[in-house]
Amino acid sequence: MKVRTRFAPSPTGYVHIGNIRAALFPYLLAKQNAGKFILRIEDTDQNRFVADAEAVLIDTLKWLGLEWDEGPDIGGPYAPYRQTERRDHYIKWAEKLIKKGLAYADPYTPEEVDAFRKESEKSKKPFLYRNYRPENPPKWQIGLPLRFKQTKIERKYWHDAIMGDLEAGAETLDDFILIKADGLPTYNFAHIVDDAEMKCTHVTRGIEYLSSMANYLALYDALELKPPIFVHMPHIMAPSGNKKLGKRDGAKSVQEYRAEGYLPEAMLNFLVMLGWNDGTTTDIFSLADMTAKFDLTRVQRAGARFDEKRLLWLNGQWIRRLDLAKLFSYVRDFWGPTAKSTSESRKMEVLEAVQERLKTLADLPALTEYFFAPPQIDLAMITEHKSLKNLTRPQLITMLEVSILKLETLARVSGTSDSPLLPMSGHWNTESLQAALNDLLADTARKPAELFSLLRIAVSFAPFSPELPRTFAVLGPDETISRLKKVMAALAETPNA
């Protein structure tokens, strides 16, 4: 079977986490079978039209790496891929139904239908429009809704690739609207027509559509269409409470996660694990991995809670396992102001030094700003440090002095010039610096907690930084020594506390 799947979102401008999974599953199904993945825009609701929504959607999908083979932007054999551009298709199929006596015009106003609804509710019976079906409906024309006429009121049975064997009672069958008064089709009608014309083999969507399945089955039958494979995905639930994850529960859009420094790899990995596993204890999956391993029969039937802590963990995992060039391309817009005028190669070095410490890309400025600009000297960070507060000024100054001498010797051996633009060479590297620092430990007879704390704070004045040899190596000999000297001078200038 030639697999053809689709992602068919409504362009609302807000790309929900659930939307991504609704795109990922069909993407995986198509790709693992060398099939086609289609993007179709379901824009039949004029009231919810948002101007840039489609562009946002396309941008987000591309960012995630979920590329489609056919779509509104690239065309394809079954174009157009926007529902508003397919009106004539729906009308054609609707006329077929009318001809067969399986569709009719709804002569009532929304208010009148609502009155019927109230009446039913009053008598504690569920409202079914078909109980109010007009005897002699007018000839259908745009301006009137067109309804489907249910003729076989019976229990329906079907199979779902995730949910298994399902059924629904005849009470769920009703004369639903196929085409609205504005002439545009409802989702209920349009998706079936489009899926058929676009030869989609799978219908993937959330389980909220399960309760409409009986109606869809009846429509496939009336249209004389062979139903596709049904794939209903359980909901992603809000972190607290038991409800579908929604905007009003503070659910962030994918764009927001992107802006907060989350990687597409982490988002996809997180989403695919939410309700699916490959049966092993593997929990890190690249898009290629999940494409190879994904299996609908292993998808969970219950809803899964969205756990942002797990997403954060995965983000860290992915930041660490990405190769530097790739990570570098991702952080382009995350550098802090001090990095502005710095060369790309220099930024690359700094990034490499902090890669292991990043949890999100948004952590980058705080973690790197002192590499690009000298930090504000704050002696309190030294004098109040838990390992340093019991040392006297002269002791601190001596430690710095001895360290500076040692590092100057190393710098001379390295033959580095005063220009920070020249690449570091020779002996000023993490290995030699590690050795030099070990020597200093012996020379000063200080504990690592004392000497290293002092040096680390003196060059960074930051709450955290990479390991000392690494920090010195990236800073370069001139900058390292210059910063140590400034701190030494500052300690000498101010009176002892």
Place this chain on the structure above:
RNA sequence: GGUCCCAUCGUCUAGCGGUUAGGACAUCAGGUUCUCAUCCUGAAAACCCGGGUUCGAUUCCCGGUGGGAUCACCA
């Protein structure tokens, strides 16, 4: 309320009649020449309840309970 679906640590899950019920996130306690992060080690933590089938049920069946979804000229 009608209809439909679901049910293992706090969370995501493995399990497909016999297991010390496994893993991961989170939490807590240690370890790694400085901080933060990583990494390593360890701890605590679960089969919703009641029947039935069976020599034996977390697993199969039924019922309850709980949770979810849906009942639009939205998708």
